[in-house]
Amino acid sequence: MKIIIATHNPHKTEEIKNFFKGYPVEIYSMAELGIKEDIEETGNTIEENALIKARFLKEKIDGIVIADDTGLFVEHLNGQPGVYSARFAGENATYEDNNKKLLKLLEGVPYEKRKAYFKTVIAVVERGKETLLEGKLEGHILDHLRGKNGFGYDPVFYVDNLGKSLAELTMEEKNKISHRADALMKLKNYILQRLEEK
DSSP: EEEEEEEEHHHHHHHHHHTTTTOOOOEEETTTGGGOOOOOOOSSSSOOOOOOHHHHHHTTTSSSSEEEEEEEGGGGGGTTETTGGGGGGGGGGGGHHHHHHHHHHTTTTGGGGGEEEEEEEEEEETTTEEEEEEEEEEEEEEEOOSSSSSOTTTGEEEETTTTTGGGGHHHHHHHHHHHOOOHHHHHHHHHHHHHHOO
């Protein structure tokens, strides 16, 4: 079975390839198939963005196409940064800029009101069928950065039941509990089920 990922990101591709190691599944990124175009993410939700990317690629290629999008949703900020997580502090914002803006907006807000969750949505598009798979990780936003691992909002996202920020976890620990791992696990089950149907 052939799966094509709507991404140019080699880390993302590698991660998904690792997930399917040992299974009769071939995984390719857009880049590996010579598709160089950037897909504009114009959706109002991460679900829409995932579907926009998958549909774009599906028009160019045969096989099962997948695309994902991730957002951080903070309760006190009415779900912000949400779909704008990557560009929260502006179009070319760095991770540091985004974290600074988030901490500024939550200044003085007590811990119990700093509830947040990460959500990853994977869109799977095949002939005549579209499926959305969702992974979630709940926690709180800290009032300072903690930890040196990970990227993005990891240093400010505190996983209550582990007593650590995401940036204090090893990659192995993070991959067991993260929103992406949750969504990828659902993708794996979906694909294995499709293999059984064949």
